[in-house]
Amino acid sequence: MLDLIRPAIGLTIVMTVLTGMAYPLAMTGIAQTLFPARAEGSLAIRDGKAIGSALIGQEFSEARYLHPRPSAVGYDAAAAGASNLGPTSAELISAVNERRRVWETENGGAAPVDAVTTSASGLDPDISIDNALGQVERIAAARDISALDVERLLAEAVERPFLGLYGTVRVNVLAVNLALDKAYPVAPVQAK
Template identity: 50%
Template sequence: MLNQIRPAIVMIVVTTAVTGLLYPIAMTGAAQALFPNQANGSLVEKDGKVIGSALIGQSFTSDRYFHGRPSATTGADPNDATKTVAAPYNAVNSMGSNLGPTSASLITRIKGDVATLQAQNPNMPVPMDLVTTSGSGLDPDISPDDAYFQIPRVAKARNMDEAKLRTIVDAAVEGRELGVLGEPVVNVLALNRALDASMNQ
């Protein structure tokens, strides 16, 4: 009987060592050697301090900054562990709202957001992705239309020329990958950093 069990045990040990230890170590080492920034989370630093990640959005609420898409992520309620509270861009709880197009609460929220945005810029139609959440709730990017729509608000808050601000947005637009994959996007954190840097020049 031992002769029959021994090969199975050896196979389990060898397979566990190869797929559970050697392979992950090799892949981690290769990633650190070839793509260290991406392997470590695409962290963004300022003055030696981590201020975010290029892969996870942040909640910018000041009129002086460009805002990202709404985020439906939640976190634990500090007053009641059985409940949750809104926690925009909570990376430990990636999720969408799961509300469908017939949801009354979703329709009410979107109508309110559209009204607020139209008041800020009545000369342009509100881009739909500026009032809808992404599937992950962590999207760090917005469309160029979203960024252009926000120019009057940011320019007014910073007492800045809109044409100069448009130039900054133009420079922040990232084209399609390999020229054909996906859509052009603007990373909100990168755009806001470029905006702050332009004010210091």
């Protein structure tokens, strides 16, 4: 019996070391060497502090910023997920109609689909070009700059599909908002 157990225990230890330690460490090392920013979470750093990740959507509600896609989880990365409401749900229809009303009041024009619906993760960092362009006038007015200046920054931030095949044309909200702050800073509100 011991002759059968000894090889099983030995194989379990060897495979645990290989697949549970050596392989993950090797992949982490390779990723950090070849793709250091992505391996560290694609963090956006300002003044030496991480202020967000280009991979995780976060809330921006001020008029001077590009607004992200709505989130069913309140942009909480620990609670990523969808609302699980079906297309005939009265609650979903009401939420979409309210988001449409708010978006159209803030920006004018018809709201794009991604401006009024949440994603499966609730944390999409990107929005469609239509959604971004629909917000240009609001951002320009809030920053007291021309709409062409905002459109130029959006054009520079457009991300194309990987290899021209995978994904859609999109804009990363955090990247655009950081570029807006850098190019056209807004003075902080002074306390009275």
